[in-house]
Amino acid sequence: MLFTREVDYAIRTLHSLKSGEKYSVKMICTNEDIPEAFTYKILKKLEKANLISITRGIYGGYQLNKDLSEITLFDIVVAVEPNFVLSSYMKEGGRRSCKFRVELHNLQDVIVERLEQTSMKEILE
Numbered sequence: 001m002l003f004t005r006e007v008d009y010a011i012r013t014l015h016s017l018k019s020g021e022k023y024s025v026k027m028i029c030t031n032e033d034i035p036e037a038f039t040y041k042i043l044k045k046l047e048k049a050n051l052i053s054i055t056r057g058i059y060g061g062y063q064l065n066k067d068l069s070e071i072t073l074f075d076i077v078v079a080v081e082p083n084f085v086l087s088s089y090m091k092e093g094g095r096r097s098c099k100f101r102v103e104l105h106n107l108q109d110v111i112v113e114r115l116e117q118t119s120m121k122e123i124l125e
Contacts, residue, residue, distance in 0.1 A: 022061030049079035
C-alpha cells in the first residue's frame with residue numbers, strides 16, 4: 001500500500017479544513033498547494049465517506065463533518081482508495097498462495113491497525 005498522491009492530497013485537504021470553517025476549493029488549493037482538478041475529485045470522495053459536507057451556493061463551501069479526533073488515517077485512506085493493498089501482488093492469489101503474500105498480508109494488517117489508531121487530531125497537534 002503506497003500512499004498515492006490522492007491520499008496525500010486528501011490528508012492535506014482535511015488539514016486545510018481543520019478549523020471547522022467553510023472553505024472554497026480555491027482556498028483549499030491555495031492553502032495546501034493542491035491542483036484544483038484533483039481537489040474536486042477528492043472532495044467528492046471525502047463527502048461520500050461522510051468526512052466532509054458540501055454546501056452549494058454563494059455562501060457555500062466545504063467543511064468537516066466530524067471532529068478531527070473522530071477521523072482516522074484509515075478513514076481517509078479508505079475514502080480515497082477503498083480497495084487498497086500494500087502491493088498489487090497481494091491481489092493475485094489470495095492470502096495463502098505463497099509465503100511472500102502471507103507476509104505482505106501480515107504487514108498490511110499491522111499497518112491498518114496503526115492507521116485505525118491514529119486520528120487527524122493527533123497528527124495536527
